[in-house]
Amino acid sequence: MTPTPTPRRWWPAAALLLSTVVCFALGGVLDHGTLDLGVTLLCYLAIAQAWNILAGFGGLVSLGSAAFVATGGYAAALLLVHTGLSWPLAVAAAPVVAMLLALLLSAALLRLRGDYFSVGTLAIAIALQALIRNWDWAGGASGVTLPVDAVPSGGNLFQLAVIVAALAMALTLHARHSAFGIRLAAIRDNEPAAAGLGVAVRRHQLAALLPSSAITGLAGAVIAFQFVVISPDGVASVSWSLNAVLMTVVGGTGTVLGPLLGVAVVYYGLTRELQSEQTLSLVIEGVLLIAIVRFAPQGVWPLLCRTARRLLGPRPGTGRPVTGRGDEDETVPSGTETLAMDVA
Amino acid sequence: MSLDVLAAGILAGGLYALIGLGISLVFGVLGLMNLAHGELVIGGAYLASLLVVDAGWDPLAALPLAMAGMALIAYPLQRYLLTPLLRGSKSAPLVATFGLSLLAQALFQAAFGTHPKALPASYADTGLSVLGVRVQTVYVIAFGLTVVLCAGTHLILTRTRAGSALRAASADPDTAAVLGIDVDRVYAMTFAGAAALAAAGGVLTGVAQSFTPSSGLPLLLTGFAVMALAGIGSVGGVLAAGVALGVLQSVSVSLFGGGWRDVVVYLAFFLVLAVRPQGLFRKAYAG
């Protein structure tokens, strides 16, 4: 066994770059309905992936995605409405404001352990929604209407969403393959042990929280552009938090591609396909969610990969045992182990 | 702020505690965040409505049956669905409970319709005057019942064999299993007990307020707030946290107006967490 962390490989980054370029180009050819669906899916992907970095890799199970979606969305919207900045600047401000919020809260949030972190982040999301509802400068309960002509739409909005989602994917790849990611996973698996090995726990958690909030805020700005009208019941709704969790868990927590599949299954496969079924849609969605986690508790993506591998079978001659390390088919390997080997 | 309002806050806190007790128990013992807890509460109310609205029972007479009914429904859910999931991953059971909550809402809609329902009782809209303070009778009953149920839960946890098995399973399931404790059964019993407590809260909610198939979410959030204030795994803390939540709501409404209630309550709740990450009232029973 070689005592190195999971090495960076060229192919995931290349695949990401390729799909980003392809998707970006698609922004010029697809029809409006597909583009709009794409924006929705890509925003969910960015939010789910941001949650995945925090929870799947960092072990910080957040229910606060909604707070950062709202912060990003409102930051971009209020800048556009009240200062007349151009939209690229408003988009750029969204992740900054979201990170500032995260930084402000981190002193308290990162003191919370395990389940308390989840409950604390949920409290933040609800408090922020209630705050916006009472904040007249931000439109109060009725919300803000963005100047339609001053925000990107159609293909341009789609391309913006592609960039945001690609950033989220790139960040996940980094968390998956870098030494930073290994140390983060070590904290997730055994905090005292990681601290004992000399890992600065708070600093690493903060280093996961900030970019995760930034991506979520960025997605919030795109959602604000897409929705045009944003209100506390919309962008600040706790449903963003729930969806981030659902989509990532269904796809595969702690994997790079799981959230991608999760977004497709939960939004495109369940919510969207069943939307004309009314009561029946609740039944089908409920049953399917239960069935998915019952038969694929690690997520659909790892299950697919395992199935694929079983079907392909070991090829004679390679001789090397097949495993999940470095592959996308398992949750992140135990960080402490790897780190211990690393340090040794 | 008048004494009437303060008293109402304290008494409402009893009902909050009852709703928070079940969710806290499941979280503390199983480490399971139960997103279907609100539906367990509402389920209790709907079960009772079968006896109260359709057969003319008194809600308090229907209450034990509703509790037993919800426990019977909850036991197999935990035993055959959620416990196997808990072995696999931490977040899979969370998604499963969300799925259960959607299913339950659909079931309520199909079986009982979507209009708000209430459980009629003579004490629902009568009041009591104690030392010049006027309070709503049903909240007094709810508070008394919560105290009794909290005390009962505490005694079961600390004084019975089942309780020690539960505490052992909560502290370290693997060791408990080695010691011959049937952890699966303990988990299922815990969940069933939590469902029964939820059902009791549901019946009282139905008498004091009303319920619809989608009333579960606000109740779940109330439960979360109580649990976070209480600290996980302390029955007395849950009662204190419920009352604290009720008083906090009354005070913030009096000081800042109703619109700011949730801002004040949830910020306070977050700050409490930040200062005391283990909860305000934690007196551990587990471990």
Added chain:
Amino acid sequence: MRTVRPSLRLACAAACAALLAAGCAGNDTTSASSTGSTGPIVIGTSISLSGTTVLTSIKDGYQLAVDKVNAAGGVKVDGVKRKIKLVVLDNRSDTNTMVQQVRSLVLSDHAVALLGSCCQQNIDMEGQADALKTPLMMGALPVELLPAGKGYAWDSFQSLADGADKFYELAATASTNKKILMVSSNDAQGKATEQLWGGLGKKAGFTVASSKAVPNGTTDFSDVVQSGKSTGAQILIADMAPQDCFAMWKQMKALAYRPKLAIGLQCAQTPGWSALGSLGDGTLVQLNWTESAGLPDTQMIVAKYAKKYPALNDLGSVALGYHEAELLVDAISRSGDATPAAINKALATTDMTSALGPVKFTANKSTTPSFIGQWESGKIQQVWPAKGAVPLKSLSGLG
């Protein structure tokens, strides 16, 4: 360090690209635009059919109007008779879902026009209609609350001012001290209602003794009840979600607050109000339709839906949905080419009599009649205007 075979890596990379592409490519198989063809004209609605608000009766009204047109062979556009296809999506009372559905209706299903939902959701939907440049015909939102947008949202419903005036006319006939306790939900509709009803009350010689905002889902109203008691307000105006009113009515009775008149805007509208038993007796409610008002199509609506909806306010919602859809169908038939822009233009020149009476739009709004009803033994009866009404009874439930 164990590794994977290169072929699997390649497979995963390919899958990654394929998935992203699939996510992007979505459903580009939807039918072509409905304009300029002889196929059905698509109209859509994202309406709340589950969750906190359930509007099945309005949806039935929409379907009733569309079925009637289609039974007659469709609507004549540019000399060709075309059927109308109504796409109904349930947004489960969720704002985000509503926005996503409205966008998919217009952009993917190529709906040329939209029908509304209700209340706060209609306010949120107005911006979508403007952004998508697609006409949105709505009711169930008092006309004063329609946001000033870019002219794609049309609201034909009661006016708050008219409703308030009628209520104060009625209140003046009862013997009260003319002091009002106002309770409204903490959202856009609640806040606007509070201001408008409060202002008109003062004009009509009443005083607002106390005004309280409550967030949705409030269960402890002791602060509100306390202020009602201490100010001695004898008239209660509550504008909240039904569940909230249930808790408040029980608490008022228990804490011995006895107003002489009480109206539940939004909240007493639910047929579930009868679940309160005698406690709900005497509570006033706003109606947009009554059987006795002599409005067009009353008999048809009663014949078709009285069995499904025994409650007067539900039947009124069927009539409202029917009225909205009638107006939209009329505009489509006058639009010439059934494009969104042409339908929007045609709506502006609407001049017809629908199930809620004569309709003409001024600044995208047209006011339909208001009635005041009163709950008595699980039923609502019209008590104002005096024509077709029964005499006002006392607020016995809270007495």
